[in-house]
Amino acid sequence: MSLDVPALSGVDRQTLREQSLHKLREAISSGQLAPGTRLIETELSDALSVSRGTLREALRHLVQEGLVVGDERGRLLVRALSPAEVDDIFAVRGALETLAVETLCSAADRTAIVQQLRAAVDKLRDPDQPISELVEADLAFHRRLCELTGNETLVHSWQHLSGMTRATIARSGPEQALRNMDWQRHTPIVDAIEAGDASRAREVMRGHMQETAERIVSLLQG
Secondary structure: OOOOOOOOOOOOHHHHHHHHHHHHHHHHHOOOOOOOOEOOHHHHHHHHOOOHHHHHHHHHHHHHHOOEEEOOOOOEEEOOOOHHHHHHHHHHHHHHHHHHHHHHHOOOOHHHHHHHHHHHHHOOOOOOOOHHHHHHHHHHHHHHHHHOOOOHHHHHHHHHOHHHHHHHHHHHHHHHHHHHOOHHHHHHHHHHHHHOOHHHHHHHHHHHHHHHHHHHHHHHHO
8 A cells, every 4th residue: 555645653652653643634625535435544554654553543533533434344444435424424414504694694793603614714725736635625615614603512523524524425426525615605695695695594504514425426326
């Protein structure tokens, strides 16, 4: 297995674990480690230049996030979501983020909120940046929607789904992922919040989630 990453050496074990976790997340989200890929400890530890113990800690975290699963023989694989799982994930995300946009539409400091969200959308505008950076920018936008509500339970619930969200991105493949992360699909969400139009914000967010789920499901079933 070839991972084009710099050696992770000269730092403490905790930092090595975090860096390994980041590199593996990035490789899965970008499709470098495709859904269904078997994760072999010896190959990954060599690629990342970390001990197998440190690697196991990172892999355990990915299992908890839902990005990695074990098969009946105990082997670890990159999670390959089914169409039904994709639908379920976007249904829950839709509910959470619809609550977020409704809350933001009635926020007293909406002008400052909109400025932050537009800045987050701007990070999606460069189609030539690595897909791994686009993935992080897309996730950052949706996470920020939740954070700006000030509702910690909402943020925690969204964070709990973040690994599964990455799995949907990996499952869609690079070409479809780029379409789903297009900045122009995100601007109407911010426009509705800026207008304080909760009804419109609900409609746009639900459409955003439904369209994304339908595209991925159609790809999987095609």
